[in-house]
Amino acid sequence: MPTTAPTQNTTLRIGPHAVTPPVVLAPMAGITNAPFRTLCRESSGGKGLFVSEMITTRALVERNEKTMQLIHFDASEKPRSIQLYGVDPATVGKAVRMIAEEGLADHIDLNFGCPVPKVTRKGGGSALPFKRPLLRAILREAVSGAGDLPVTMKMRKGIDDDHITYLDAGRIAVEEGVTAIALHGRTAAQHYGGTADWEAIARLKEHVPEIPVLGNGDIWSAEDALRMVRETGCDGVVVGRGCLGRPWLFADLVAAFEGRTEDIARPSLREVADIMVRHATLLGEWIGDEPRGVIDFRKHVAWYLKGFAVGSEMRKRLAVTSSLAELRAGLDELDLDQAWPTGADGPRGRTSGNNRVVLPDGWLKDPYDCAGISEDAELDTSGG
Numbered sequence: 001m002p003t004t005a006p007t008q009n010t011t012l013r014i015g016p017h018a019v020t021p022p023v024v025l026a027p028m029a030g031i032t033n034a035p036f037r038t039l040c041r042e043s044s045g046g047k048g049l050f051v052s053e054m055i056t057t058r059a060l061v062e063r064n065e066k067t068m069q070l071i072h073f074d075a076s077e078k079p080r081s082i083q084l085y086g087v088d089p090a091t092v093g094k095a096v097r098m099i100a101e102e103g104l105a106d107h108i109d110l111n112f113g114c115p116v117p118k119v120t121r122k123g124g125g126s127a128l129p130f131k132r133p134l135l136r137a138i139l140r141e142a143v144s145g146a147g148d149l150p151v152t153m154k155m156r157k158g159i160d161d162d163h164i165t166y167l168d169a170g171r172i173a174v175e176e177g178v179t180a181i182a183l184h185g186r187t188a189a190q191h192y193g194g195t196a197d198w199e200a201i202a203r204l205k206e207h208v209p210e211i212p213v214l215g216n217g218d219i220w221s222a223e224d225a226l227r228m229v230r231e232t233g234c235d236g237v238v239v240g241r242g243c244l245g246r247p248w249l250f251a252d253l254v255a256a257f258e259g260r261t262e263d264i265a266r267p268s269l270r271e272v273a274d275i276m277v278r279h280a281t282l283l284g285e286w287i288g289d290e291p292r293g294v295i296d297f298r299k300h301v302a303w304y305l306k307g308f309a310v311g312s313e314m315r316k317r318l319a320v321t322s323s324l325a326e327l328r329a330g331l332d333e334l335d336l337d338q339a340w341p342t343g344a345d346g347p348r349g350r351t352s353g354n355n356r357v358v359l360p361d362g363w364l365k366d367p368y369d370c371a372g373i374s375e376d377a378e379l380d381t382s383g384g
Helices: 034-042 057-061 067-068 087-102 125-128 134-145 166-175 198-207 222-232 250-258 269-287 290-305 312-318 324-334
Strands: 013-015 018-020 023-025 081-085 107-112 150-157 156-159 181-186 213-216 237-240
Touching: 013 181, 018 057, 018 198, 023 034, 034 107, 034 250, 034 269, 057 067, 057 081, 057 087, 067 213, 081 087, 087 134, 087 222, 107 125, 107 134, 107 166, 125 134, 125 150, 125 156, 134 166, 134 181, 156 222, 166 181, 166 198, 181 198, 181 324, 222 237, 237 250, 237 269, 269 324, 290 312, 290 324, 312 324
Parallel strands: 023 237, 081 107, 107 150, 150 181, 181 213, 213 237
Antiparallel strands: 013 018
16 A cells, blocks of 8 residues: 555545545445445545435336435435436426435436446446436536535447447536536446546546546556546545445545544454444445345345455345344354455456447437437336
8 A cells, every 4th residue: 555645635525515535436226225324434434425225217206205315315415415317308307306406415427337238228227328418418407406515427438449438427517517528538338347447537627627537447446446547647546346345445545545544444354244234234224124125235235245255155145134133143153253354355246348339229320319208217116
């Protein structure tokens, strides 16, 4: 680890909100719910910005029961950040005005980065910036409807290497009053494969010097975050898959940006096991049902245990537990005195790449033809 923090200002301004150090939890479907945000926020000592998982504008406007639960914030969450997904400008505008008028959040982020087929086939997520007039219309509705709330956006480089959109999208965002932009240095076709293009983050920063630019992609450790800031000149970092099974990464990020590199966390398996049980407990309390909370936690087991000496049969057993007692008992059978293992950092989560991007028929024929996009293209469920 380097011994010094970045030399530039390490306070990120999101409208009226000062985010110090400039670290943001990326919205991740099924992951960044209130319990996970609590773990990350506690780890950081309340420093940083923690964004909800993706909320679809149609479901919010219709007050879908699941969606209304997903936008519930703990009283200690300040500022409250909601990420919205939408394709129809009118529906996006309604959702943003609802948030502003009812005081549901303090910051709105717009999703133009999701590469999954059920989103891109509707023309949403990382497919949408290709349609420049549609992107502009959505941003205009969102910013005008938000009132005093800051509006930010997250995007990718483009659809594929032949359809790069991030520089045009960045300029449109500035012109429409967006407060900050986060760029994942991959195309939609790459999904999460290959290596993130940090040079694109640097180019975007040069292209839109008027507003903060945040970098996203391949931040697996606090050192990666510092290196991204140094190499790209970005104003902050957005961390997604790097904190899967590692909510304490936010403690590392705070320490690194503050120059306290001796405080980088290296928890023992015993400490990790305690965090796992707490995570499952919080999920059960949030859902209102312990077994459902433990079942929801199952997807996190492999991420938490990565690098530790835990046999495949025990990993499978822990990944099918259905009660806190069963989870705790299984963990107690492990060698909990194991120290943090070499190689425990590094990629986690999805890594597939070179995917065919599923798009609406004729989507790529003309970037300025937005015919056929309507509220019918909106997804009706939140959380990805």
